[in-house]
Amino acid sequence: MGLDITPEALERFLAAGEGPVVLVNLLKLKPGGEEAYRRYGEAVSPLLARHGAEPIYSGRAAGALIGDDEWDLAAVTRWPSRAALAGLVRDPDFEAATQLRYAALEDGVLYAFT
Numbered sequence: 001m002g003l004d005i006t007p008e009a010l011e012r013f014l015a016a017g018e019g020p021v022v023l024v025n026l027l028k029l030k031p032g033g034e035e036a037y038r039r040y041g042e043a044v045s046p047l048l049a050r051h052g053a054e055p056i057y058s059g060r061a062a063g064a065l066i067g068d069d070e071w072d073l074a075a076v077t078r079w080p081s082r083a084a085l086a087g088l089v090r091d092p093d094f095e096a097a098t099q100l101r102y103a104a105l106e107d108g109v110l111y112a113f114t
Helices: 007-015 034-050 082-089 092-096 098-104
Strands: 021-029 054-060 073-079 105-113
Touching: 007 082, 021 034, 021 082, 034 082, 034 092, 034 098, 073 082, 092 098, 098 105
Parallel strands: none
Antiparallel strands: 021 073, 021 105, 054 073
């Protein structure tokens, strides 16, 4: 399951540079996972603000134009720095929301862009 940033991936991300980044998250909901994802969003939203993230976009997929992958949701956030994202990942309150994420999501991908 692609639902967690591993410590190794986080260290590679931090070592790759500095400055702001934009994260694009594509998500596949579990059947019936909408309510759990809503609760997850409520739990994580103030944490994003705490760590300086700026939500740019969040919405449902309208269909694929290229490729065969099927995703239900997309979320795009702007981060002031790589360290700010690391702060969120290491935040005990974010870790506490993990079970909501697992209850809601079947799979996901997370890409960082500079």
